[in-house]
Amino acid sequence: MNHPKEDVLAEIRWMAEMKLDFIDLTLEPPAAAPWRVDPKAVRKALDATGLKVVGHTAYYLPMGSPFESLRRASVAELRRCLEAFAEIGAPWMNVHPDRHAPMHDRAFYIQKDLESLAELVDVGRRLGVGVMVENLPGDFNTVAQLAELLEPLPDLGLHLDIGHANLLVERNTADSLIAAYGNRLRHAHLHDNKGGSADLHLPLGAGTIDVARHVRTLKASGYDGTITLEVFSPDKSYLEHSRDILRRIWDAPEASAGGATPS
Numbered sequence: 001m002n003h004p005k006e007d008v009l010a011e012i013r014w015m016a017e018m019k020l021d022f023i024d025l026t027l028e029p030p031a032a033a034p035w036r037v038d039p040k041a042v043r044k045a046l047d048a049t050g051l052k053v054v055g056h057t058a059y060y061l062p063m064g065s066p067f068e069s070l071r072r073a074s075v076a077e078l079r080r081c082l083e084a085f086a087e088i089g090a091p092w093m094n095v096h097p098d099r100h101a102p103m104h105d106r107a108f109y110i111q112k113d114l115e116s117l118a119e120l121v122d123v124g125r126r127l128g129v130g131v132m133v134e135n136l137p138g139d140f141n142t143v144a145q146l147a148e149l150l151e152p153l154p155d156l157g158l159h160l161d162i163g164h165a166n167l168l169v170e171r172n173t174a175d176s177l178i179a180a181y182g183n184r185l186r187h188a189h190l191h192d193n194k195g196g197s198a199d200l201h202l203p204l205g206a207g208t209i210d211v212a213r214h215v216r217t218l219k220a221s222g223y224d225g226t227i228t229l230e231v232f233s234p235d236k237s238y239l240e241h242s243r244d245i246l247r248r249i250w251d252a253p254e255a256s257a258g259g260a261t262p263s
């Protein structure tokens, strides 16, 4: 994933040099805001490097807000991202469900999230960009919690974050989410942490997540799509190391149901 403080074209360059398969392109301020990024230039850079692209958006947009004007503004900003991703050529864009509605019950912000998501799914359909929802620790991390968003909206995809699935839970929920909604899975995030509440975004192997187990579950489910290594460190060798670990697990014979390897 590109760093929102860095120039997107420069980020694409080092990812191509590292021989990654794709960029998880987050369009968010300051440097990667949709009003600062030129979609045509991004598409050109992707074509030149051969990198594919998945769309990501800011996690802090209040799309479930009790303030209707703020909810509308969040949808407007996410629509702007959808339009940019359509031009860039991203097949899917993620959104983060919102729960910041003090003094309201869960049913309220679920309803508001659903209103916002329904509109975005509609816009995305016209633009040719699918919308997927990312699981988050706390309120959107179990099968039952995500069902409240996924069941009413059959075209909404699931974006599984295996690191988030390890936070504020007794055991990692990734396997159960894959079992329940593997057929809705469109993208995955992978990073390590030590459970509890700290979303550490560590390199693979640096925390307590059984990465090999969850990658095997993912593969056994038939998933063969994109996996972002959401490893946040200024030292990019941690990302390279995580890439090598993931590749080793994915290619291991015991992880293979049908013997296929990802392209």
Ligand SMILES: [Zn+2]
Residues within 6 Å of the ligand: 134, 161, 189, 230
């Ligand atoms: Zn994530």
